[in-house]
Amino acid sequence: MRSALFKSFVKSAIIVLFSGENLRKGEKMKKLLTVLLSLLVVLTIAGCAKKEEPAPAPEAETPAEETPAETPAEEVKVSTYEEFAALPTDGSAVVTIEAYVQAAQNYDGTTASLYLQDKDGAYFVYGAQLSEEDYAKIVESTDMKEGWKGTGNGTKVQVTGTKSEWSGEVELMDATVTVIDDGDKYIAEAADITASLPTDPAASMNQKVAFKDMTVVAANDAGDAFIYNWDGSGVEGDDVYFNVEKDGMTYTFLVESALCHIGSDVYEAARALEVGQTIDMEGFLYWYEGPQPHITSITVK
């Protein structure tokens, strides 16, 4: 680009300078100034122009004899859910599993936490490295503005990570995720665990679950139906906490803002709750020092 511009300038300059031999000296000076100023323009444009990258040299063909012999890929042992469940949670077990993405939260451009499930069980993958391209393959929408919900599209992934426990939550940490984009998809049905919640909630950890006919009770002493953050110290856009009661037991549920942003149906439904309402809910059974479901849908009865 720069050389072409310069060539056309030189041509024009020659024409301007050497035409009109009969001009007076002052006019010639003006002409020279015109040329110089034009040269200034050309050089300025050239200076500001983006440097042209040389065209990449064509890749040299690899001689046939130099092509490495095909080596069989190292066999990766993929554990079943049963095998995964039997492993210790003290961080000593690195395991590979395959399951289907049900939801994704907290994607920051490089890492995301995933709810995975197959027909045998569920997993929570904490802060796994994920490129934008791969992330786009596993969620329904990547437009993470107001109203966004981290709904997974059921794509199969292979995950290798360390089985750990954090405040009771069993998870895979330091994980690498490989998207198996072969059309094999699975979206789990929400299992109704209302009855087992008081007795054996851990059996459903990380699963897509449903709760039926629960009553909204006050979230704080002031009688509010919900609060932002666990102690009310948050503002609009933060996690929405609310309490529900069933058979004399009270539980704290929340709409996790990193999973369902402000403006999403469930976030707004949680903010519209009133004490005394009877509601059905769906979500994922996250754990923090006890069951603490991340709710993804609320139906007021």
Place this chain on the structure above:
Amino acid sequence: MRKIRFILPAILACMLLCGCHGSKESISFVVPESFDESKTYEISFWAKNDTNINQVNVYKKAIADFEAVYPNIRVNLKLYTDYGKIYNDVITNISTDTTPNVCITYPDHIATYITGDNVVVPLDGLLKDARYGLSGSEVRFEGPSNEEMVPEFMKEGIIGGTHYALPYMRSTEATYINKDFVEKLGYEVPDVLTWDFIFEVSEAAMAKDSQGNFLVNGQKVMIPFIYKSTDNMMISMLKQLDAPYSDENGDILIFNDQTRDILKQISEHAKSRSFSTFKISSYPANFLNAGQCIFAIDSTAGATWMGSQAPLVDIPEEKIVHFETVVRPIPQYDPSYIRMISQGPSLCIFNKEDPQEVLASWLFAQYLVTNDVQISYAKTEGYVPVSKKAMESEEYQEYLAKAGSDDNEHYSIKIDASKLLIEHTADSFVTPVFNGSASLRDAAGSLIESTCKAVRRNEVIDDSFIDDLYSDTSSLYHLDQTSASKGKRDLGPLPVTSKALLGVLALTWIFIGAYYLRIYLKQSKS
């Protein structure tokens, strides 16, 4: 036509040169002659709280009180519970020129903000301004003077010789100890813990009965020693050893032999599971209160969560066990040479086109260091006010004296934690601040986290492992690319086109000069 042929390129050249010079030049702040109270100013304040509603209420009251003093200033509060999120949002908003007016931050973060021109307002002029500076003649409320601020805390806001941050609150780290368990294991809690002591007691606590229950607590779970911030752990250990970490020029010195020895020592205790971290296990307070931890190291700003009687708890009531909690400084290598980190939120002010808006921001920032705000906020956690005026006030002294009189405002552990920093202010330290120091801090913690995780996966922690860890950590945190304040990068010789451009520019002016000189001489002859 000939004239046009001359004028057009001239105009075009001027326009191009202006265009190449950058579209916008930000203006540095100059303190206005006086504050214009006839206009209304709306300023934004991005504040951080420790997920503590009492702190939120202090902010809200401070804003209401300030607006009553300055009715023409309206303050919009945006709350955060994480310094990292404020940092990310500020960085995003610098590019769109939508930064807040005032925000709570760390000096490490300001070092990145100031890589942009005139983004953050230098405070040197404002602090000393006779009219609007600290306790200035035109300030409508009673605040501390420069001399009444704690000098150690004020110095922490100086970056590259310029004052960019006003301290808001200060804290340090403390060791919260289950005294009953230490004594059950046959030890006494010393006034100053050493690393050797803490590791020895922790190892002793790992003994189990035939059923696999820990002897010390009779439970299946016991992590005797948990450190919340491994960044601080590594930084403090190096400081206590006078070992290199970094310097003011932004040189990264952490990858040295003392760090190597520290990692090897930690790996032994991570292997026995007597030591763990927040990132691996969870909040130290939860384990301490459940009788599953003996030494929990966390910020003094987390003191209200520590101990059986803690006003804030995060575990079911039935899991809490009752024990005597005592507070001590973090472990030391040499008890006669105590070193503990100074941390806590600071305030910075962002530059705006209207200097009056900046002055309004400054007045609000200054209000946040008045006694009312300082004492109220310090009471919410184990924080310490940043002014001597607040620290020495009757109200604050009375608050300290009432330690243990109740388990809420005067919760003894919280006040003991505050006293720790008050008594050891001279022993506190900060790390050098430069563009990249926040990454180095993350890397320091990552060295410990990675070592502990590797041990859990049965990897061998030897020199080869640590060499690889140094290399991986350096590249992951871009520590080989920190620009710091190392002076301007040598850009090499000028490109040929630039040289030609400058030559033509000079030549053009010479010819213009010669042309007009010729006309002048001609005219004077005639």
